[in-house]
Amino acid sequence: MGSVRGWCTIALVGILGYLYMDNFNLASLANARVLVxxxxxxxxxxxxxxxARAGAELVLTARREHALQKVKTKCMELGAKNVFLVLADxxxxxxxxxxxxxxxSLLGGLDYLVLNHIGATPFKLWEGDVNHTRWLMEVNFLSxxxxxxxxxxYLTQSKGSIIVLSSMAGKVPIPYAGPYAASKFALEGFFGALRHELTMQDIPVSITLCILGLINTESAMEKVKDKVTMPVYPAQxxxxxVxxxxxxxxxxxxxP
Structure with a gap:
């Protein structure tokens, strides 16, 4: 019975994608040019x-300069080749x-585009706020x-990669997260189709969709408290x- 279960797991992974295994050598990313x-x-x-631990060269972007400066300082301490900051909404x-x-301009090219930002959204029942949903699609999808x-x-020149942060909410609809789930479903549709089109044109850019469960970030924990009881996993x-x-x-x- 165990062997059957194991075979089914292998088959499922083959159909769905890749289950994370902790066997990766960060040194392979030394000198990579990365935008996060x-x-x-x-x-x-x-x-x-x-x-940074791998020795990559980074451009980091977010809205809050003070927070980004703290991240930059730690990245340099950890061994980043260089770190540049770009403030943006x-x-x-x-x-x-x-x-x-x-x-x-700062990196002289690009090897990895890591799309991770999300717009703030309440974890609550849908109340018909179409304007917020429109804004959330702008931030979480169109951007x-x-x-x-x-x-x-630029990624075509470097044979680089696009890494898209998504969620199980983009695979399975859940309550309290209609607008958020919609934006994540949209990512699945667009980037899945784009991956096929790049293959059809022999363009050597990979697209990886990262489907994450509940992660213990401060913002996530604040939103879901008292609403869900499910395992939580470390952001690190x-x-x-990813x-x-x-x-x-x-x-x-x-x-996980």
Missing amino acids: TGASTGIGEEIAYHY MGEPAARKQVLDQAI YVDLASVALP DAALA INAGASRVHEMYY
Whole structure:
């Protein structure tokens, strides 16, 4: 019975994607040129630290300069080749191209585009706030499309990768998260289709969708308290899983 269960697990992973295994050598990312969005806190912050340990060269972007400066300082202490900061609000369409242009200018190219930022949204029953939903789609979905579109020519040159942070809420609808889930479902549809189109055109850019469960970031814990009872997993481990999957160029990664 155990062997049957094991075979079914292997078959399921083959269909769905990649389950994270802690067997990755960070040294393989030394000197990689990386742009991380939403890097001032949470999973984005931990992603930056892991790339720093590898000796990568980073452009970090978020809205809060003070928080980004703290992340930069720690990244340099951990061994980053270099760290540059770009302040930007991803809810502003004009800001996105500016971020990419500055990143390319600072790094001289791009190997990894890590799309991690999200707009703040309450974890509560739907109350008909269409304006908030429209804004959330702008931040959580359209800004990802904008950044990826501008980055594609540079990633094509480097045979690089796009890493998209998503959620189980983008696979299975859950209560209290309608607008958030909608934005994550949109990422699945767009980037899944784009991956096929890149393959059809022999464009050597990989796209990895990272499907995460409940992670113990401060913002997530504050939102879901008293509403859900499910396992919570550490942001540091989730971030390493994201980097591993992107470097391995898998289509989808599930953590945990």
